[in-house]
Amino acid sequence: MSTTLLPTHNGPDERLSIDSQELHELYETKLQSEQSFPARVSHGVSSLFQRFPSLRYPRRHDYTALDSTSTSTSIPTRRYYRHLRRIPYYLSVFISILIALAAITFTFFPSYTYPPEHYISLRNRVLNTDPNSKLSGRGNVHNEKIFIAASLYDPTGELARGHWSSSVLELITLLGEENVFLSIYENDSGEEGEASLADLDARIPCNKSIVYEHLDLDSLPTITTPDGAERVKRITYLAETRNRALEPLDDPEIMSGTRFDKLLYLNDIAFDPLDALQLLFSTNVNAKGKAQYRAACAVDFINPFKFYDTYATRDLEGYSMGVPFFPWFSDSGDARSREDVLAGKDAVPVKSCWGGMVAFDAKFFQHQGNTTDIETSEVRGKGMDTAGQSPPARFRALNDTDLFWDASECCLIHADIQPPPTHPETSSPSSSSSSSPETKFTPAPIPETGIYMNPFVRVAYDPYTLSWLATTRRFEKLYSLIHNIVNHLVGMPWFNARREELPGETYYDTVFVPAKEEGGVGSFESRERVGRHDGFCGRSGLQVVVPREGGKGWWTVPRPVGVVQ
Structure with missing residues (x-):
């Protein structure tokens, strides 16, 4: 198969878009003569849409309204502006889909609307x-x-x-x-x-x-x-x-x-x-x-x-x-x-x-x-x-x-x-699987x-x-x-270090201990603590009552630097 070499120019600024189009058509003609009939048909359709953009878009837009001296390197720019101008269309399609989904769900699949x-x-x-x-x-x-x-x-x-x-x-x-x-x-x-x-x-x-x-x-x-x-x-x-x-x-x-x-x-x-x-x-x-x-x-x-x-x-x-x-x-x-x-x-x-x-x-x-x-x-x-x-x-x-x-x-x-809460338990293996060398234990369901x-x-x-x-x-x-x-x-749900704590177990916390004397500076100490049944309720923070005219106000106390979360 012979090789066809396209003419070149000295630089991109000297290669006009119209010259590029003529060279492209010459190359397409040569290529089609070497291809099978189905391939030639495919290239022909492609060339037709390229030559007549109005066949591809129902409404004619002047996407080529650029400077007559623009070179072939401006083709990607043209395509960019073409898609950019279609953003409102894409957005309207997206909104229409959302409205349709909302209407279908509202009418046929409503949540918590039909009680027992x-x-x-x-x-x-x-x-x-x-x-x-x-x-x-x-x-x-x-x-x-x-x-x-x-x-x-x-x-x-x-x-x-x-x-x-x-x-x-x-x-x-x-x-x-x-x-x-x-x-x-x-x-x-x-x-x-x-x-x-x-x-x-x-x-x-x-x-x-x-x-x-x-x-x-x-x-x-x-x-x-x-x-x-x-x-x-x-x-x-x-x-x-x-x-x-x-x-x-x-x-x-x-x-x-x-x-x-x-x-x-x-x-x-x-x-x-x-x-x-x-x-x-x-x-x-x-x-x-x-x-x-x-x-x-x-x-x-x-x-x-x-x-x-x-x-x-x-x-x-x-x-x-x-x-x-x-x-x-x-x-x-x-x-x-x-x-x-x-x-x-x-x-x-x-x-x-x-x-x-x-x-x-x-x-x-x-x-x-x-x-x-x-x-x-x-x-x-x-x-x-x-x-x-x-x-x-x-x-x-x-x-x-x-x-x-x-x-x-x-x-x-x-x-x-x-x-x-109690210690997690595991279910006993069934008698049918007890002879298996790899006995599996499954966690008991959450009560x-x-x-x-x-x-x-x-x-x-x-x-x-x-x-x-x-x-x-x-x-x-x-x-x-x-x-x-x-x-x-x-990152929700927020992490709670005490969520799985068990009553009676021993835990250690680094906590802030206020000074005993008024105006003194507190300190950080490690304290032993016995686990409780309500650890899942807790979270980091402290609010206190601040009396004010017309009712009680709340104030969030800033956490001292160094307190462990």
């Missing part, structure tokens, strides 16, 4: 238009006794006069006035808050304890911060206010021997009373149709997409949360909690949760008739750490050797009412805690956000892939 049959049965019982259905207690199928508790900070009076109070009053009617005890504790909200709470008190039809008072910070335990100041930990303060809403349970005269089946704790949330019923009576029902759990939590949102209560929530293995949108949990470990959310289950097993509204088995919060329990309650009532003692359970703060190790009181309460998060039940921190939750949940399945990617990019 027993949810529908309870809803129909409540919403039935039959006049008899308006009777008090129509939402409480088994006439269970419910203790409702709330600790409020309401300086404007909006909660006691608005959506929150209306929902609570309707919930009492659905449960039956004779079945409910309502306890509300409010402190230091100002004149407007006190007046609105008094108005609500007059409208409550059930047994109740409505308390408004000033909470003296000097009555609470303190810690010494690195600057030598005595401060009350934020969690100590929050635990105390929550416990004061539970104080009627400690008063035999108020209770008069009443035993409650469920305890419902409410934050300052916007919620649907029917959802509260579903949380109480539909979560993890047994064969007899009764809800069975130690605790069952709603899912709370600070806006239509963002999950709020990440501080108190841990998955079944004690991992903290992923980025705060659906499906909320990361894929760390066995990822049981995440998988159950993606499967649309109504009782997602976790180690702790809160979600703005949580239902407890009330037996953990009631006295069992001995003085030891009463003494325990009095100690916990000051937010002090008495973990591991017998009921009644109360909210508490940590009293740790590491000043900068803290945990939410809403997580610690769950740690206290579930079985403590459930009896604590569940119920994604069918959702609450918000304002009525506007609540109104959007039924819509945004319909296409949230689309988030799962990007959620997992972002988790890995940002």
